[in-house]
Amino acid sequence: MKSSSPKCIPVVSTFASPFDVTPPSSDSTRKPLSLWPGMYHSPVTIALWEARSKIFESLLDPPKDAPPQSELLTRTPSHSRTTIFYPFSTDYILREQYRDPWNEVRIGILLEDLDALAGTISVKVYMLRSDRNFFFIGFVDYLFWCEFSLVTASVDKIVLKKPISVDTDLKIVASVIWVGRSSIEIQLEVIQSELEDVDASPESVALTANFIFVARDSKTGKAAPINRLSPETELEKLLFEEAEARNNLRKKKRGGERKELEHGEYNKLGGLLAEGRIFSDMPALADRNSILLKDTRLENSLICQPQAFELAFSTAYTFAGLVPYFLEVDHVDFLRPVDVGDFLRFKSCVLYTQLDKVDCPLINIEVVAHVTSPEIRSSEVSNTFYFKFTVRPEAKARNNGFKLRNVVPATEEEARHILDRMDA
Numbered sequence: 370m371k372s373s374s375p376k377c378i379p380v381v382s383t384f385a386s387p388f389d390v391t392p393p394s395s396d397s398t399r400k401p402l403s404l405w406p407g408m409y410h411s412p413v414t415i416a417l418w419e420a421r422s423k424i425f426e427s428l429l430d431p432p433k434d435a436p437p438q439s440e441l442l443t444r445t446p447s448h449s450r451t452t453i454f455y456p457f458s459t460d461y462i463l464r465e466q467y468r469d470p471w472n473e474v475r476i477g478i479l480l481e482d483l484d485a486l487a488g489t490i491s492v493k494v495y496m497l498r499s500d501r502n503f504f505f506i507g508f509v510d511y512l513f514w515c516e517f518s519l520v521t522a523s524v525d526k527i528v529l530k531k532p533i534s535v536d537t538d539l540k541i542v543a544s545v546i547w548v549g550r551s552s553i554e555i556q557l558e559v560i561q562s563e564l565e566d567v568d569a570s571p572e573s574v575a576l577t578a579n580f581i582f583v584a585r586d587s588k589t590g591k592a593a594p595i596n597r598l599s600p601e602t603e604l605e606k607l608l609f610e611e612a613e614a615r616n617n618l619r620k621k622k623r624g625g626e627r628k629e630l631e632h633g634e635y636n637k638l639g640g641l642l643a644e645g646r647i648f649s650d651m652p653a654l655a656d657r658n659s660i661l662l663k664d665t666r667l668e669n670s671l672i673c674q675p676q677a678f679e680l681a682f683s684t685a686y687t688f689a690g691l692v693p694y695f696l697e698v699d700h701v702d703f704l705r706p707v708d709v710g711d712f713l714r715f716k717s718c719v720l721y722t723q724l725d726k727v728d729c730p731l732i733n734i735e736v737v738a739h740v741t742s743p744e745i746r747s748s749e750v751s752n753t754f755y756f757k758f759t760v761r762p763e764a765k766a767r768n769n770g771f772k773l774r775n776v777v778p779a780t781e782e783e784a785r786h787i788l789d790r791m792d793a
Contacts, residue, residue, distance in 0.1 A: 377452040380412050382462035412463060413453055413482040417489045443597045446605045449490050449555075450544040453482065458538050467535055471761070474533040476695050477678040479559065479576070484521065486543050487555040487580040491519055518585045520703065522552065525579035525615060527698040533575045537561055546579075546605070547612030551592035553582045554612045579612075641784040645777040659775040662783050665719035677715060681734040681756040684717040689732060689773060691764040696731075699755040699793070705740055714739040714748070719776050720755075721787050730773045732758045733790065755790065 457464045469475045533539065540560045547554040559576035584593040600606045645662075648655045667684045678695075685693035716737045723731035736754040741747070765771050778784040 376450070377454055378413075378416060380416060380453060380455045380460075380463060382412060382460050382466060411478050411481055411485075412466065413455075414485040417485045441594060441596050443599050444545070444548075445599055445601050446544045446546060446608075447601070449493075450542070451486065451490055452543075453486055453541040455539040457535055464535050469535075471692065472535055474535050474539070476529070477676075477682075479533070480527070480678055480698075482541065483527075483543075483557050483559075483578050484580065486541060487557060487578075488519070488521070488582070490543055490545060490555055491553050491582045519582055520585065522581045522583045522703055523619075524698065524701040525554070525581060526700055527576065527578040529576050529695055529697060531572075531575050532694075533559065533561055537563060545598060546600075546608040547616070548595060548598035549616060551584045551595055552616065553584075553595065554616070555580045555582070556608065579615075581616075637788060638781070638784050641778050641787060642781060644775075645779040645784075648777065649779055656775070658772065659777050661779050662718055662720065662776050662787075663779060665776060667717045668715065676713075677736045677738060677752070677754045678756065680715045680717045681736050681754065682758070684719060684734050684736075685732045685756075685758040688719050689758075689760050691768060691771060692761045693732065693758040694761045696757045696759060699757070701752060701754055703752055705749055705751040712741045712743070713751070714741050720790055722773055722776050724773055724775060729759050732760075732773070734758065735790075 455463065455467070457467070467474050467478060538561070541557055542560060543555055543557040545553055546556045557578045557580070558574050559578075560573045561575045562573040584595050585591065586593045598609070600609045644656065644659055648659075648661050665684065665688055667680060667687070678698075682693060682695070716739070718735055720733045720735045722733065734756040736756065738751045738753070739748050740751045760771070760773070778787055
């Protein structure tokens with residue numbers, strides 16, 4: 370099959386609610402409430418929702434020459450390659466919608482855009498060609514309860530490589546890099562440069578992310594087959610091989626049993642607990658430069674919207690006493706689908722700090738999301754996120770006496786959990 374040319378979706382500013390105004394780039398009519406992912410999503414999510422709605426319409430009315438239901442197609446990475454363009458330099462309203470207090474792009478809203486783009490690519494390119502409907506469960510939105518489902522299984526890692534200014538035009542470039550029998554991995558790069566050609570060099574890449582989706586038959590819960598991927602260039606083949614290796618590693622971890630602690634690890638466990646016991650047994654003698662893990666916890670309860678990053682940022686902010694700087698999100702597994710409108714409880718804490726590098730001390734934040742149903746007295750863990758922050762250099766420079774406190778566990782369970790994360 371011949372590859373289509375890369376697609377570019379320009380972003381335009383919008384008001385907060387899709388009901389207040391139709392995005393300028395869209396000629397569609399207002400959709401009923403049940404078809405909107407939420408009332409306060411970003412301009413990108415709204416634009417992608419429009420694109421995804423058209424995909425669903427085409428599935429309901431497939432062309433006469435559409436392949437049979439049982440036939441799988443072979444795609445190339447270039448077939449899925451899509452670009453989102455943010456004209457920050459010329460669209461003042463759009464700039465304000467994405468600006469954080471430090472004149473950089475809000476990472477939380479950018480993560481929402483990344484997931485929305487990855488989900489749209491998955492739906493458009495790799496679901497079965499069919500006249501039957503399916504639904505999509507992503508990080509931030511949810512579609513139809515029908516026969517097939519496409520869910521965000523995990524986020525491999527999100528790494529911020531440099532600050533992202535809100536005054537310079539921005540691009541997200543995404544494509545499928547690997548396909549298994551029922552799994553898809555999509556790589557996304559956020560690119561920003563002062564140069565006119567923002568693809569000029571690797572230094573232009575400001576953030577990287579890899580999302581993994583899986584297809585499921587919603588009736589049986591079993592894996593649903595998806596279209597194949599045929600990499601063409603040497604780079605595409607290399608990315609495919611690396612993704613294949615990551616997939617094999619994930620399978621190995623899922624199938625492995627919890628390892629027993631070796632002698633050296635028992636020593637580490639004891640060392641972590643020693644200072645915590647002083648806090649518990651002799652608090653007047655405890656080190657004032659340390660703090661118990663449980664005393665760093667924050668909690669938030671809300672109706673489902675993408676808020677995990679915001680709580681992690683707030684936790685790092687209140688812990689350090691200075692403005693934190695986001696570095697990365699570690700691998701995230703989505704254990705339970707979350708619908709917009711679900712009642713979520715987010716619990717966060719500073720799991721541990723790394724103070725060996727004075728210029729770049731690290732704050733490791735854990736955020737656990739519980740889907741709570743008070744009516745049936747149920748509360749299940751949906752996702753666990755691990756964020757890494759440091760402190761902004763300019764904030765630290767204004768506070769010459771700045772020093773992060775060491776976080777220590779009070780229980781063996783906490784100590785084991787910290788060691789597991791350090792190993793990971």
